[in-house]
Amino acid sequence: MIVNYLKISLRNLLKNKYYSLINILGLALGITCVFLINQYLSRELAYDKFHEGSENIYRVMWENDNPQTRTPHPLAQAMVHDFPEVENAVSLSPLWGPGLTRETFSIRNPQKNIQYDETGVLAVDTTFFKVFSFPIVKGDPDKALKKMGGLLISEKAAHKYFGDENPIGKFLSVNDDKTLTEVVAVFKDVPELSHFHFDFLVSYVLEKALEDPQSQYYTWADFGHYNYVRLKPGTDAKKLESQLMPWLKNYVDWSAEDLKYFEDNRYGLKLQPITDIHLKSNVRWELEGNGNIDYVYMMIAAAILILVVACINFINLTTAQSAERAKEIGIRKSLGALKRQLIIQFTGESVLVALAAMLVSLAMIQTLVPVFNFMTESAVQFSMISLITILAAIGIVVGLVSGIYPSLYLSSVKPTAVLKGKFLQSPKGTSIRKAFTVFQFSASMVLICAAVIIFNQLQTVQNRSVGFSKEEVIVIPVKNQDALGDRFADVETEFRQLAGVKEVSAASNIPGRSFNQNEIFESAHPENDIDASELIVDHDFLKVLNISLVEGRDFLRENPADADNAFLINETTARNLQLDHPVGKQIIWERDGDALKATVIGVVKDFNFQSLHHTVKPLLIKLGNNGFNYIVLKLNTHDFNKTIKEIEGTWKKFDNRFTFEFFFLADNLNQQYRNEQNINRVIIAFSGVAILIACFGLLGIAALTFRNKTKEISVRKVLGAEFGNLVVLLLKDFTILILVAVIIATPVVIWIMQHWLQNFAYRVTLNPIIFIGAGIFLILLSWVTLGYLTLTMARINPATTLKSE
Template sequence: MKINPPQRALQFLRWFCREDYLEEIEGDLTEIFEKQHEISPHQAKWKFSWSVIKYFRPEFMKSFKSYQPNAYGMYKSYFIIAWRSLLKSKAHTLIKISGLALGIASVFLMATYIQHELDYDRYYDHYENLYRITWENENPQTRTPHPMALAMVSDFPEVESAVSLSPLWGPGLTRRTFSVRNLEKDLRFDEKEILAVDTNFFDVFRFPVVRGDGKKALKNVNGMLISESTARKYFGSDDPIGKHLAVNADDALLEVMAVFKDVPPQSHFHFDILVSYVREKSLNPQSEYYTWADFGHFNYVRLKPGADPKALEGKLLPWVRKYINVSDEYFRKATANNFGFRVQPLTDIHLKSKLRWELEPNGNIEYVYIMSAAALLTLVIACINFMNLMTAKSVDRAKEIGIRKTLGALRRQLSFQFLGEAFLVTVIALAIAVLLIEAALPFYNSLTGHSFVFSYKGTLPILIALSCVVTLLAGVYPSFYLSAIQPHSVLKGKVLIGNKGYRLRSVLIVFQFVISMALISGTAIIFNQLNYIQHKDLGFDKEEVLVIPIKNRAINKRIQTLKTELLTIDGVVAVSASSNLPGSQYNQNSISLVETPEFEMDCSEAFVDYDLLKTMNIELGEGRFFLPENLTDTTAAFVINETAARQLNAASVVGKELNWYLDHNDNPIKGPVIGVMKDFHFQSIHHAVQPLIFILYPAYNHLVIKLDPNDFENKIAQIKAVYLKFDESYDFEFAFLDQQLDQQYKSEQRAGLAFGLFAFIAVTIACFGLFGIAMLSFKQRTKEISIRKVMGAPTFQLIILLLSDFTKLIFIAIVIAVPAAWWVMNNWLNNFTYNVGVHPGVFILSGFALILISWITLGYFTLRTSRINPTEVLRSE
């Protein structure tokens, strides 16, 4: 059995020892080692290593310095040859650089979007310890009782601090606008972003306060805090501390006691003004809104470092029975169905939360995944292009490689040369990519709705790192492949592409077009779904419907007079009023039939007037709607939708008495169901139609006006004039309902457009690669084509011959891509309750499109090669 000395010591000896001494020293040390190994293996290894170290002396060492000038000259030679090679094949170089530049620019832009989405709510101090408390039952929601926050601090040692907050528009989250005035400067603005918060708000959300004392301000019944931008808006360059603003919620003057930095854009909620719950409770001391009975607030907790949020979550439902009268039956039901309070990480809210009553529209983690996949696939396509083009060029570089090897160049030196060449191409591509990014950024910002800024200081290191990754991904294989060419093959003129290289290139081309096919079909399905969303029948008219927010609640007492005057305007078809609009958030309470109170269910609700169905063209399926002549309709009568009727488990509900548990009161309001309207989508079509109830009551937040489709500008001017006669205290605002509804799907539309753009770029890069491979491949087949022409082959047959190899590869790519794309897109569509499904026609058309694109790409060289003059080609042989 052969005994080997320690390998690391032996390698070290071979690295530093001079060639003329190495064989003798290594032989002597090995012989001594073998003898000592028989006595003590451990001691033999130690003595061998020590002997190697003793030989590490100048007289036995290689003269490393002598190689430095040669190494420098070699690297300089590599650079010059690489540069000349790039200039020699300008078309080939242009394709390589263009593909990489487009790839790097696209990946950077997509990565910018991805990072922006992932960075939401991460600017808070120790954000990883911040959580939101939510309630999960049949209809999971974000809101929980106001006293819960402070009770959790008292009862759970792992809770460091907690805060309750709510938008100032209050119960039901029907967004209201408040008029805020600087009486000294006679300035007035309408404000929506006003929050009521607990006094310990800054213990949880540690916002920088730039002026004043934030905690003190929240303890003052007449104190308020404003953002820096709000301070500039009302006070200019003056110091706002100690100044007063009038807020029309109760027309009281509030003192500005602190100024905080503006809330960053990457937050799941925003606010410009903070007021204290101390004030709100003093205005309504008996309101149930601030008790355990009302799930109407947003509660956040800061846990102590190391606390287990899941363990806390498991304690909440049993604990809350201390404060809320939960029956044993409901507790058993909640436990069996996994109902209860959830501890939701703050950083999960923007991308992963799909609950009712979100403070602002959230993003979607699915689009981050889609964009990440698109970025990765684009980078892969760009790298594959480079690999294919480098290896396909091997015939043209064979003589250079053969000569270098004959002169003694080692394979690793040649590998390093070609890796350096790859890096040179990548650096040039990087410079072009930077220019592309700067040029494309304004368009990209308008496409995504963000305000990304290109910063050389923060961005260049990322781009350089990306370039190094691209160099390694794209350059390693070509460098090893090219350096493996044997000099004797060059001398004999037998350097061919080789089956192995050809097969790998074919596999890479197939892989590129698998990605391209998946991107084309995926883009088509995304746009089909977006088109379906925009044009699906929602069950009501959304076109030519003007919506005016009712900012002054006093108008509700004169609503009929206002409607009458508006109807005198030529082109106003119908006028109505409602507390809620389709697409907005609806308050919920429970309902049940009086005869079957055990079938109690949550139901969205809206307060409406007599003309809402007519104005919005909502169909009535059974019974009747509210009528002015039926005085009982104003006391207690209900119209419900078909979904509510079905869930009440009755054959026919019209005429039956209904319990309406307003504010979850144990003493419900009773009244008959007078009508059942057909289901319409009052929420986004991400959700199935939920139960809905209409009540005739003047608690309106919106005026709804149906117009004829002509001369909107003139009609709106007349409507404004009439409206301002009833309310001059607020700015007149309006919107069209269809535009408001489109905002629900803005994130999908933007993500779809961005994905489509980058899919187009990825396919373009793939076509660049196909173009470059075809250019080299057809060039190498000119002799074959010439012989075929001499033998009488027609041009059409030659075109088919030249296209067939690439077309086969594309067909293989289509066959592989379809199942994968089908599975991925079907999973994405499942996020929508209503979707177009995955239709085979999409893949058929996408396949034809891919083949057509590839044929167009190959067309120029196919025609040129098929028309060559065989005499000129064969004469040169």
């Protein structure tokens, strides 16, 4: 019997090649999208799960109106000491470089004269390997981090510097042989799906020895470290979290009033599951850029929409062909076929179509994975076995789901009506097909509008005035501050002599990077304190970026006292400090336990030093003399390559240890919107796929509908109907369906995109033209899709179709 069903299914597929092709291609596209998103989702959700007992590892972060990941160094071990629920804890920190980016080290194997610039260096507690699962492959993990001057390196670094030799006991020099470190252990390369990466580990034991003994870096006052705890299995993390702020009072001199303020404003320490960091955390000072769970949800929704649209195609076309298979069903029932057997037969046909789609999808996936990885900046991978297994599972499920309704519909045909030639498709079935068609184009409408709105928002944030000039500005990270010392003025003087350089300055940070924050207040009103980001600059910084002054003056070279006694603030700072006329007012800046008092000499116009996800925050600008992290140059050249070579040559006069690097400020700012750019590419691609599948289905349904209207059209032509009237008649019903789809989809997409736009402080308005334009586009597309069929039907010869009547 099964063999018979298979033969009939194959014959039916071959007999209706046109409709079979539509079904197979539509389902193949849907299955391909679902597979790609499934692999992407599996990858995104797998971050940090390679750690043994990852469900018990938490990062301790500071929660407030501007959350941050960094907390004091002593926190980790104090929690182990005071809370029995904490099994172990570790504090770690990258060795900071320019603008809170990782410091670059020149690491060299002096014996082989192999040298590279490295940024993946972490300082960690000796408990590092008791919290995280980074296996040691050579050396003793219990002793490695306790040895003064010891360095732990990854397998990749071991191969880079020592080749096939055993690196244990050998030495690497750091920064021009000033520091020789012994390799004491080799660990496996950090998995790609980790929220932080590194190739070198040093113990805080070593870093403390290199630090200034008077440094505040290891006290409770400094929020400069990343603390992680491993809780004992079964611990209630929320309950422990609620105890942290009262407990912290034992170590930090906070008053009861301070603690109440923290509680009222929901400030405090938070335990964040390590497996949530990649997708559910995008706060200040993340170790690396993270993903976004909202964008994952959007991709899942888009993939499911496409698969549903493809399944609807199958259901619509199968039920629409019921009249052609009615006699077959009637004869089978007359010969004793049970309804159950017919359901099995037609469901089997659905599964067969889905499996055929699976084979097509197999080829599509192998072709499209590199494209998908480019669009998402991901690295989706799969084995052939897993690919076939997943596709087979998806194919069977899709086949069963798509085949249920057509099977029930076809198996309910009454044999007496069929054999008497009285079978008519039910109005209910026609209504369902119309509803499905409306859903298909509603889904297409949602995806089209979403793609347009995301694109418009990206254009807005990339082209909106941010309050400074970012074009033709290049930035040089200062990797070797020791070499430059107090020679920043000499560097700038040399650069100014280059014909292609218009302006030069230096700064501790640049727009688009994380800024340190400290408390400031007007000396006359210490109760009105605010947190402000800090920026230390050299002369002419405002000129380089063309930042406007709204009141007062800039720092002056002829006024050396500005370095100690003057501040610039932005408009937001003035408003938040409630200063109507801030110039001349004294501000106290609390930094690293010290209080610096200076006079406001000017107010700069608000500019966006963070991404446009955020409103402008308070900013305090101070003049510095050296120790800058970036050199900033405004170019004025028609020969960019020549100017860059001249800049590089000048730079190497002052620092020839590190590789010369630069980047465009505009490119750096655009990197803040990478997630949005990725999701936009995916939504555009998926909207195109959804439209294609919907048009396939529309073409198939129209062909069957027009076939059933052949005699009606012929009679109308005999009665004098004009060509234009016939075209309108044929297109009218489908146009109405698409208009209904547009009306239904519009409020849905408005709700979705308003939610998404909440991620930005500066948002586009949802212009009605977007929805009207998308609706007109879909209607015109449907007319183009149906054009050939419509013209063919309108030109039909009545004599051919009515000769037997």
